[in-house]
Amino acid sequence: MSLKRAMALAGDGKREEARDTLRNILAHYPEYTDVKNLLAKTFSWDGDYEEARKHFNRITSAEKSNKEVWEAAIRNEMYAQNKHTALGLANKALIYLPEDADIIELRNRILESWDGNGTTSTVATETETPAIDRNFVALFSSADVFDVVFDPMYYSGVEFNLVTGLGKILPRINYSNRFGIDGIQYEIDLYPKFSKSVYAYLNYGYSRSEIYPEHRVGGDLYVNLPKGVETSLGVRYLSFTDSDVTIFTGSAGFYKGNYYFSLRPYLTPRNNSTLGISGVLTARRYLKDANNYIGLNAGMGFMPEFRQFRANSVLIAETQLYVESQQLVMEYQFSFKSNPSLYRAQLGLTRQEFVFAPDNYFWAITAGLRYQTGL
Numbered sequence: 001m002s003l004k005r006a007m008a009l010a011g012d013g014k015r016e017e018a019r020d021t022l023r024n025i026l027a028h029y030p031e032y033t034d035v036k037n038l039l040a041k042t043f044s045w046d047g048d049y050e051e052a053r054k055h056f057n058r059i060t061s062a063e064k065s066n067k068e069v070w071e072a073a074i075r076n077e078m079y080a081q082n083k084h085t086a087l088g089l090a091n092k093a094l095i096y097l098p099e100d101a102d103i104i105e106l107r108n109r110i111l112e113s114w115d116g117n118g119t120t121s122t123v124a125t126e127t128e129t130p131a132i133d134r135n136f137v138a139l140f141s142s143a144d145v146f147d148v149v150f151d152p153m154y155y156s157g158v159e160f161n162l163v164t165g166l167g168k169i170l171p172r173i174n175y176s177n178r179f180g181i182d183g184i185q186y187e188i189d190l191y192p193k194f195s196k197s198v199y200a201y202l203n204y205g206y207s208r209s210e211i212y213p214e215h216r217v218g219g220d221l222y223v224n225l226p227k228g229v230e231t232s233l234g235v236r237y238l239s240f241t242d243s244d245v246t247i248f249t250g251s252a253g254f255y256k257g258n259y260y261f262s263l264r265p266y267l268t269p270r271n272n273s274t275l276g277i278s279g280v281l282t283a284r285r286y287l288k289d290a291n292n293y294i295g296l297n298a299g300m301g302f303m304p305e306f307r308q309f310r311a312n313s314v315l316i317a318e319t320q321l322y323v324e325s326q327q328l329v330m331e332y333q334f335s336f337k338s339n340p341s342l343y344r345a346q347l348g349l350t351r352q353e354f355v356f357a358p359d360n361y362f363w364a365i366t367a368g369l370r371y372q373t374g375l
Contacts, residue, residue, distance in 0.1 A: 002021070003022075003025065003032075003034060003035060003038070005021055006018045006021040006022045006025070006035070006038060007038065009021060010038065010041070010042050010045070015042045015045065015046050018038075018042055019039060019042055022035050022038060022039045022042075023039070026039075033059060033063060033066060033069070036055065036058070036059050037059060037066075037068060037069050037072060039055055040052045040055035040056045040059065040069075040072065040073075040076075041072055043055065044072070044075070044076040044079060047079075049076055049077070049079060049080035049082075049289075050288050052076045053073070053076060053077070053288070056069060056072065056073035056076060057073075059073075060073060064096040065096045065097060067093075067097055067100060067102070067103070070089070070093035070096075070097065070103060071093075071102060071103065071106065073089055074086050074089045074090050074093065074103070074106050074110075075106070077089060077289075078106075078109070078110065080289055081289070081290075082286075082288075082289040082290050083110055083290060084255060084258075084260065084286050084290040085258055085286055085289065085290065086106075086110050087107065087110050087111070087228055087255055088228065088255050088256065088257040088258055088259070088286075089257070090103060090106055090107035090110060091107070091227060091228045091255065091256065091257075092256075092257050094107070111196060111197065111224060112196050134161075134163060134374055134375075135160075135161055135162055135163055135374065135375040136160070136161045136372050136373060136374050136375055137158065137159070137160050137161075137372070137373060137375055138158070138159045138160075138161070138370060138371065138372040138373075139156075139157075139158055139159075139370070139371050139372075140156065140157055140158075140159070140368065140369065140370040140371075141154075141155065141156035141157075141368060141369055141370075142154075142155045142156070142346065142366060142367060142368025142369070143155070143366070143367060143368070144350075144364045144365070144366050145364065145365050145366075145367075146362055146363070146364045147362055147363040147364070148362050149362065150362075151179070151180075153176065153177065153178045154176065154177045154178075155174070155175070155176050155368075156174075156175050156176075157172060157173055157174040157175055158172070158173050159171070159172040159173075160172075160375075166192055166193065167190060167191045167192040167193045167199065168189075168190070168191040169188065169189070169190055169191075170188065170189040170190075170191075171186075171187070171188045172186075172187040172188065172189070173185075173186055173187075174186075174187060174205075174212075176209075176211055176212070178211050179211075181209070181210065181211050182209075183207060183209030183210070183211040183212050184207060184209060184212075185205050185206070185207035185209070185212040185216075186205065186206050186207065187203065187204065187205040187206075187216070188203070188204055188205075189201065189202070189203050190202040190203075196224075197223060197224040197225075198221070198222065198223050198224075199222050200219065200220065200221050200222065201218070201219060201220040201222065201232075201234070202218070202219045203216065203217065203218040203219065204216065204217055204218075205217075210241070213238040213239055213240055214239050214240065214241065215237070215238070215239035216236075216237070216238055216239075217236070217237040217239075218234065218235065218236040218237070219234050219235060220232040220233065220234030220249070220250075220251070221233055221234065227254070228254050228255035228256065229252075229253070229254045230251075230252075230253050230254070231250070231251065231252050231253075232250055232251045233249075233250045234248075234249045234250060234251075235247065235248055235249065236249060236266075245268065246268075246269065247266055247267065247268045248266070248267045248268075248269075249264060249265065249266050249267070250264070250265065251263065251264040253282075258285055258286045258287075259283070259284065259285050259286070260282070260283070260284040260286065260293075261281075261282065261283050261284075262281070262282040263279060263280075263281050263282075264279065264280045264282075265277070265278070265279045266278045266279065266280075266301070276301070277301050278299065278300065278301025278325075279299065279300065279301055280297060280298070280299040281297070281298045281299075282295065282296070282297050283295060283296050284296075287334075291333065291335055291342055292333060292334050292335055293332075293333055294330075294331070294332050295330070295331045295332075295333075296328070296329070296330055296331075297327070297328070297329040297331070297348075298327070298328050298329075299325070299326070299327040299328075299329075300325070300326045300327070301324070301325070324352070324353040324361075325350065325351065325352040325353065326350070326351045326352075327348060327349070327350045327351075328348060328349050328350075329346055329347070329348035329349075329366070330346070330347050330348070331344060331345065331346045331347075332344065332345050340373070340374055341371065341372060341373040341374075342370075342371075342372040342373075343369070343370070343371055343372075344369070344370040344372075345368070345369055345370075346366070346367065346368040346369075346370075347365075347366070347367050347368075348365070348366040348367075349363070349364070349365055349366075350363070350364040350365075350366065351363055352364065
């Protein structure tokens with residue numbers, strides 16, 4: 001029952017024999033960290049990153065200053081292309097091993113390969129950059145059901161993700177049915193990269209339907225900072241039939257372990273020299289990798305992401321920019337081990353002010369599904 005023998009077996013590719021030997025050693029010496037670490041590594045070398053993660057987590061929970069284990073755990077997530085988790089582990093390791101040059105080097109390697117995945121806002125009408133790093137097609141659909149006055153509203157669409165040398169391109173077609181009116185909007189998102197830590201989000205949408213803005217233009221400049229922090233500044237411009245609206249925005253987000261938090265405010269200047277203020281707080285916990293997570297989005301204020309309604313038989317879109325609203329949305333994105341496709345379910349609750357009856361509110365329940373598969 002020799003550790004050296006297990007290392008030799010693992011090095012020769014005889015992983016199962018090595019694991020049998022390691023388990024026999026642990027049966028006699030259950031706290032033998034080097035043995036537990038090698039056992040975890042064998043799973044990682046075989047591509048069973050999830051099993052390796054379980055073993056690494058047990059060790060780091062008990063021995064928070066073991067540099068070799070932290071390095072192996074971080075590499076396991078890097079091999080699995082789980083950049084969010086790898087970065088979170090590196091940041092966590094530096095808490096217990098401050099200024100450690102090797103951990104910092106690993107962290108820098110993660111940041112150097114960073115492509116901005118999963119770092120954009122999750123506001124309802126802005127499609128976030130998917131964490132999966134390949135070409136794909138996605139289908140999505142949702143519905144709003146109201147407690148009074150309004151009939152259900154339906155939304156659906158199709159989106160493509162095209163990976164290029166300059167960044168990602170996401171063309172999208174949105175369809176809505178509201179008030180018995182069918183509408184289509186054509187959109188495109190661009191994510192150009194300028195450096196290892198700077199990238200941008202650009203958006204343009206066009207529609208001839210009265211239930212969408214005729215033109216929708218947006219952009220953000222993102223900067224990844226040390227310690228898992230990212231910030232952005234941006235603007236949105238919505239052009240309606242009789243008016244235009246400009247919205248200023250930004251974001252501040254950070255990763256802590258397997259968690260991600262982001263705050264995005266919106267400032268909307270009004271014609272009467274006042275300012276509409278709203279904000280969205282996003283919280284996520286990543287599960288086995290960066291594509292699997294549970295999340296919560298909470299928004300309140302004068303929301304810039306609108307749902308069009310009618311007042312006195314007139315369809316109004318831009319007025320919705322100035323009504324008070326609170327929203328809570330839960331989401332769960334998941335995949336199956338034998339299937340690379342992604343699935344996302346959303347369930348939300350909204351309390352919003354009536355356009356035609358200030359200080360009076362209605363409730364809406366939103367439910368949606370998204371399916372994403374590779375091309």
